Amino acid sequence: MKTSPVPCRPQDLGKFEIVQRDGAARLGRLFTNHGILETPALLPVVNPNILTIEPRSLWEDFGFKALITNSYVIWKHEKLRDRAVNEGIHELLDFPGVVMTDSGTFQSYVYGDIDVSVEEIVKFQCDIGVDIGTMLDVFGRPDMTREEIEEAVQLTAERAKPSLKAADSRIMLNGPVQGGLHQDLRAQSAKMMAQSTSGHNGFSVHPIGGIVPLMESQRYRELIQAILSSSSNLPANRPMHIFGCGHPMLFPMCIAVGADLFDSAAYALFAKDGRLLSEEGTHRIESMKEWPTHSTHISGHTPEQVRSMSKPDRTRLLAMHNLEVTQRELARCREAVRSGSIWSLAERRSHSSPYLREAFLEIINGQSDPEQPSSIRMQSIIRSTDPVRPSSEPLSDDILSRPHIIHAKSLLLQRWRPPGSWHDGSTGPPSRVIVMKDGNPPWRTSQWPTVQRALAEDPRTVVLIDTQIGLVPFSLEDLSPWCRIEGSFGQKTEDAVAGHYAADLETMGLGAVPVLVMRPEDAEHEQNKSISDWMERCSLVDKLAVLCGVSPTIGCEITNGVRIRRSNTNRPVNVYRDEAHFLSPRLNDGGISLALEGARAIHNSMKLGEASDVVGERKIMNRDHPGIPRVTIHPDAVPYVGAGRNVMHGFILKADPWIIVGQPCLVVDSDDNLIAHGISNATSDEMELMLKGVAVKVRDGALPKDGANNAAIDS
Numbered sequence: 239m240k241t242s243p244v245p246c247r248p249q250d251l252g253k254f255e256i257v258q259r260d261g262a263a264r265l266g267r268l269f270t271n272h273g274i275l276e277t278p279a280l281l282p283v284v285n286p287n288i289l290t291i292e293p294r295s296l297w298e299d300f301g302f303k304a305l306i307t308n309s310y311v312i313w314k315h316e317k318l319r320d321r322a323v324n325e326g327i328h329e330l331l332d333f334p335g336v337v338m339t340d341s342g343t344f345q346s347y348v349y350g351d352i353d354v355s356v357e358e359i360v361k362f363q364c365d366i367g368v369d370i371g372t373m374l375d376v377f378g379r380p381d382m383t384r385e386e387i388e389e390a391v392q393l394t395a396e397r398a399k400p401s402l403k404a405a406d407s408r409i410m411l412n413g414p415v416q417g418g419l420h421q422d423l424r425a426q427s428a429k430m431m432a433q434s435t436s437g438h439n440g441f442s443v444h445p446i447g448g449i450v451p452l453m454e455s456q457r458y459r460e461l462i463q464a465i466l467s468s469s470s471n472l473p474a475n476r477p478m479h480i481f482g483c484g485h486p487m488l489f490p491m492c493i494a495v496g497a498d499l500f501d502s503a504a505y506a507l508f509a510k511d512g513r514l515l516s517e518e519g520t521h522r523i524e525s526m527k528e529w530p531t532h533s534t535h536i537s538g539h540t541p542e543q544v545r546s547m548s549k550p551d552r553t554r555l556l557a558m559h560n561l562e563v564t565q566r567e568l569a570r571c572r573e574a575v576r577s578g579s580i581w582s583l584a585e586r587r588s589h590s591s592p593y594l595r596e597a598f599l600e601i602i603n604g605q606s607d608p609e610q611p612s613s614i615r616m617q618s619i620i621r622s623t624d625p626v627r628p629s630s631e632p633l634s635d636d637i638l639s640r641p642h643i644i645h646a647k648s649l650l651l652q653r654w655r656p657p658g659s660w661h662d663g664s665t666g667p668p669s670r671v672i673v674m675k676d677g678n679p680p681w682r683t684s685q686w687p688t689v690q691r692a693l694a695e696d697p698r699t700v701v702l703i704d705t706q707i708g709l710v711p712f713s714l715e716d717l718s719p720w721c722r723i724e725g726s727f728g729q730k731t732e733d734a735v736a737g738h739y740a741a742d743l744e745t746m747g748l749g750a751v752p753v754l755v756m757r758p759e760d761a762e763h764e765q766n767k768s769i770s771d772w773m774e775r776c777s778l779v780d781k782l783a784v785l786c787g788v789s790p791t792i793g794c795e796i797t798n799g800v801r802i803r804r805s806n807t808n809r810p811v812n813v814y815r816d817e818a819h820f821l822s823p824r825l826n827d828g829g830i831s832l833a834l835e836g837a838r839a840i841h842n843s844m845k846l847g848e849a850s851d852v853v854g855e856r857k858i859m860n861r862d863h864p865g866i867p868r869v870t871i872h873p874d875a876v877p878y879v880g881a882g883r884n885v886m887h888g889f890i891l892k893a894d895p896w897i898i899v900g901q902p903c904l905v906v907d908s909d910d911n912l913i914a915h916g917i918s919n920a921t922s923d924e925m926e927l928m929l930k931g932v933a934v935k936v937r938d939g940a941l942p943k944d945g946a947n948n949a950a951i952d953s
């Protein structure tokens with residue numbers, strides 16, 4: 239079937255939209271003249287002189303929406319050059335999708351000097367009508383001295399402006415990041431390339447360059463460090479491409495740290511060498527009796543039959559297998575981003591090779607020098623990860639290293655406070671801590687009788703639940719990830735968690751309070767309403783504190799006198815204040831959905847509140863409880879958002895840096911009037927940079943629904 243892609247709208251050309259994300263991992267859309275390229279995606283390398291698989295087949299049979307070829311190879315061959323100039327690159331290759339070209343840098347790395355100038359090769363890419371070209375960067379090899387790498391970084395940056403000028407916005411351009419193994423030079427290179435402009439034009443995509451030798455020798459730890467340190471200074475609104483990376487085994491980890499695009503000739507090179515790719519490694523077919531991996535291409539053949547094929551037939555078959563496996567793993571990664579499990583997938587794949595495992599352990603443990611760009615980037619990845627998600631959390635040795643769990647724990651430790659008053663009306667510090675062990679979630683069922691009895695016995699008791707990922711207050715018993723761990727409490731995890739006890743108790747302000755460990759007992763369950771009402775109120779205050787940054791003092795004030803409507807199973811469904819819907823506890827993940835009354839109350843309390851600190855020009859409550867984050871929108875968007883439309887990127891003037899993706903935020907105008915409230919879909923950096931897509935999913939507009947506003951929307 240001959241299909242053609244639809245060109246993007248002219249005003250969208252070169253823009254990048256994030257449609258779904260999990261921390262740094264994202265599903266994006268890159269707008270080009272040959273269709274909207276959905277990312278993460280791999281661009282197969284096509285050598286126009288050796289078409290192992292025809293580009294038309296890549297498009298039609300394998301679903302590749304983009305490929306990469308080398309403009310220097312075409313430029314060098316007179317026949318190819320003439321045809322490319324006369325017919326255009328898409329016609330030459332017979333490929334209707336996005337065509338990216340490289341510039342000859344890699345040839346200069348492999349064969350030495352090349353005979354084309356910086357401007358000439360960009361102009362040639364324009365002349366043959368590529369979608370995304372590449373400037374002639376200087377390849378920084380890992381074995382070069384620091385001085386040589388500095389020179390490569392500097393020279394690449396110096397070539398950026400003339401390259402952008404030569405492109406003259408006729409094509410999108412790749413601005414590669416070099417820097418070898420030096421993290422500071424990677425970060426510096428990224429900054430210079432990101433900031434390079436000619437007129438209004440900057441680069442559209444940033445590939446990470448100079449890493450092929452690392453992959454060839456399985457130096458994955460240094461590969462991931464190069465990616466992290468480079469991306470520490472790359473803008474969120476441009477895709478990051480990993481030059482020469484095409485082994486499916488590497489995709490989950492690269493995507494988890496922010497890779498959007500890949501390109502590789504691995505499918506053809508490995509095939510030529512009689513090797514099959516799989517998600518877990520590479521397999522030589524030489525002495526194979528049965529297939530250790532599968533695809534529609536090899537099924538129906540035995541390894542022996544494939545070995546006996548002619549070399550071109552065998553290479554073609556293995557290449558087709560390799561392409562299928564590549565697409566399958568990318569689909570699996572995209573689905574993992576959608577379901578919030580990309581990090582667990584990277585964790586699982588890390589066991590495929592000792593070198594990959596080393597890389598994974600480096601990412602999660604290698605934060606020994608917090609000043610290193612890779613550590614700084616990792617910290618920002620953690621902060622950009624939604625800590626609360628409905629999915630279950632498989633227990634593993636690495637569970638405490640998952641970014642969303644680290645984020646959730648740090649928010650808890652920073653923002654949770656012991657109750658200021660107790661169920662009997664008394665105030666004062668806690669007299670004891672009870673750590674509840676055993677009993678499966680829901681703990682409100684398995685542990686409540688014992689907890690209630692303990693609270694009746696001594697009201698000034700703080701009850702914490704001992705979970706596989708650490709202690710959590712009983713008031714947050716239904717909050718994910720603590721209540722969602724799948725897997726039994728093995729001894730190893732128990733020991734690891736016990737090590738965190740003392741430090742966690744100290745941070746929670748409970749270091750000096752006597753601790754008693756209890757287990758749920760079978761007991762008559764007699765509901766004590768004043769205790770359960772008090773616990774429910776604690777739950778609201780604590781969730782507002784931990785997830786929305788509302789100080790517990792304000793949380794207590796604004797939840798005073800609320801009324802709770804319950805489900806048939808006695809779960810709180812809606813919370814009302816003065817008969818207005820204030821918020822709803824989210825039953826699927828334990829988070830909260832604010833309603834308009836709740837958003838107004840929090841917004842008012844912040845205006846009146848105890849402002850004690852200043853970040854940028856904004857007053858914040860204090861650093862631990864900075865108040866619910868605000869997004870300030872452009873006056874043009876106010877009537878639409880005030881009537882309940884989503885906040886779109888491009889209409890944001892500023893955003894509080896403590897915004898948490900997936901959690902509630904307020905939308906305000908430049909005078910801090912409440913316009914709407916909703917769930918943030920992006921970090922504050924992204925809100926200030928992105929130009930396409932939804933920034934805040936609005937739950938309620940806050941402007942009066944009068945005729946004037948409706949007229950503004952209709953017009």
Ligand code: GUN
Binds near residue numbers: 414
């Ligand atoms: N292909 C693989 N690595 C590189 C690189 O560093 N630069 C360019 N332009 N192409 C590459």
